[in-house]
Amino acid sequence: MTPRVQRKQREHEARRQEILSAAESLFSKHGFFKTSMADIAINAQFAMGTLYRFFKNKEDMYISLVESKVEELERLVKKHIAGESTACHKIAAFIRIKLDYADRNRDFFRIYVSEWSGFEWTVKSAFGERVWKLYMAQVDLVAELVQEGIQNGEFRDVASRDVAFALHGMLNSTMYIWILQCPPTGSLVEKAHLIQNIFLQGIAKSQRDVKAGHSAI
Amino acid sequence: MTPRVQRKQREHEARRQEILSAAESLFSKHGFFKTSMADIAINAQFAMGTLYRFFKNKEDMYISLVESKVEELERLVKKHIAGESTACHKIAAFIRIKLDYADRNRDFFRIYVSEWSGFEWTVKSAFGERVWKLYMAQVDLVAELVQEGIQNGEFRDVASRDVAFALHGMLNSTMYIWILQCPPTGSLVEKAHLIQNIFLQGIAKSQRDVKAGHSAI
DNA sequence: CCTTAAAATGAATAAACATTCTATCTTCTT
DNA sequence: AAGAAGATAGAATGTTTATTCATTTTAAGG
The missing domain is CATH 1.10.10.60 (Homeodomain-like)
Known part of the structure; x- marks a missing residue:
């Protein structure tokens, strides 16, 4: 060439x-x-x-946009996680990276959050499929980390996939309110500690079981 | 008359x-x-x-739909929470009711979840404002429960509003994957225990602090 | 049974908008 | 510098679709 x-x-x-x-x-x-x-x-x-x-058309443009950013995020996440030792630290890193990336890509994440839990038509369309797979890859990544943590005794025996989804939900909603603020107050990464604490303590090996869940409906 | x-x-x-x-x-x-x-x-x-x-028009129809259902859910939630004693039990009830309601209103919740983190235009429009207020009322309700729990020593001292958002995120994403499954496998309420455990243990007074959050970025 | 008001109809309207097409302009090659 | 090849322009096209409105149907009251 x-x-x-x-x-x-x-x-x-x-x-x-x-x-x-x-x-x-x-x-x-x-x-x-x-x-x-x-x-x-x-x-x-x-x-x-x-x-x-x-x-090719409007949809192609949209999907290209989402895809390239999600791929970039994925690369970042993988790179940073590789440097951590325990599952705990890896998940903490994941949370930090994602919030930090959202911090620096506010416009994109406004799209991302809508996209994530929004567009039925996207999930169905051929293009949407591509983006959907990237999302799922991220969920699976977290699920594997959780699994790893269960195996070496960091976490109790939870359903890793469900728990991974729960974490994504927490992150999304946290990003969402931050995005809606205009102008944004403070940085988003500041919330990382809170999410890390809730989540990691939430799935940690517990001393006493939480009993509230057992009351009748 | x-x-x-x-x-x-x-x-x-x-x-x-x-x-x-x-x-x-x-x-x-x-x-x-x-x-x-x-x-x-x-x-x-x-x-x-x-x-x-x-x-009046298409948007009015849409908002009326969302509004009526969200109001119904709000009534249900308030009714059931009144019967519980501790903040812990109240939040557990909240989680249960919401998942149960989603279970029985699958079509609506498909809309609800899209709506929640989706439509910028809705939040902006005069109608959307109405729905938005109802969402916020729900978040605030949870935030108050958390606050209550902090005051009487059930939970540690967390930012109640942020934590309330996190819970909503967990619920939304959990509902979301369930909604995407067709046909749905099992019932959604089954997931209630998992969310209750993660969340309540996550904000409970902790014996040891979770240290993972403190590694450098 | 007839009148009248309200309710329902669905074809017509008009605006919006993705996509295409051809004319025009750049840039490169020789 | 001429002309070929490719890139850009933006007006025109055709489709889709929310909303309206003149007309018909239904039902109530006298």
Whole structure:
């Protein structure tokens, strides 16, 4: 590949990113359906037709956006977890990384949270499938960490998958309120300790059992 | 008010419910934007024009639906919590009731979960505001229970509001995976114990502090 | 049974918007 | 510098769909 072609590709990629960046901002503000291609074109400073040279259609653009960010997050998570020793520390790291990433990608996470528990049509569509798999990979990752912790006696014997989902829920809702605040008060990572404590103490080997759960309905 | 008029009102209300019921089923399957008024009309066995005698517009219909169900849930929750003594038991009851209600209102909760962390536009619009307030009332309720528990020594000193959000997140994500399963495996209430245990042990007065949270980023 | 008011109908309307298409402009090659 | 190849533009297209409205149907009261 000639240097000339390389530069072409770089420039193409740069333009693509500019479009995605404009789209991110708009999707995050108005959601998928309330954002029009015309809006995106204006914001990205391209003509409408041009957008279609970069993305097959609106949905493709949306999914590309989500996918690339989720993949980046996944890489980050994996990298940082590798450095920790116990399951406890790994999960704590996971929580920290994810909140920190949300902290630095506010617009994207507004989309992410909507996406996560929102769009039926996405889960169904061929594209959505791709994103869905990435989410599940993250849940599975946590589930495995929990399993690891159970095996070496850090945690009591809980249903690892259910527990992994619960953790994701806690993180999502925590990110959600933070995102809704405008302007944001403080940083999101500050909440990491709270989530870590609740979760890790919540599944730790318990001295006394929690009895409240046994009252009749 | 004459008996005649009363019957009229009853019938009107019944028709309204039929429309809402059709709408619920469709919104839950396809989401707000992918459900057309024509679809709803056909499913409810009314003409399109008729829908507008019951609801100002599509959004009004949607919000009415969510609002009525959330209000029903709120009443249920309050009723059952009143019967419990400790904060611990009250929160356990809250978890149980909510999961049980979701169990029996699958279609609605598919909408509810999307709604909760989904629609920016809803939060902004005048109608959405109404629903949003109901959600917040629920969060506040839990926050107060947590506060109560802190004061009488059941829980350690946590940020009650943040913790309340975390609980809602856990419940939402738990409901979410259950809702996505088709057909649903088992009942959702079965998960109540798990959530109760994680959460209550998670915020309980701890013997040893969880140290994992303190490693550097 | 006839009148009148209310309720229901569904075709017509109009706006929104994703996508396409052709003309125009850049950039590269020779 | 000419012209080919590719990129960009933005107006035009066609579809979808919420909402309206003129008309018909239903039901109540006298």
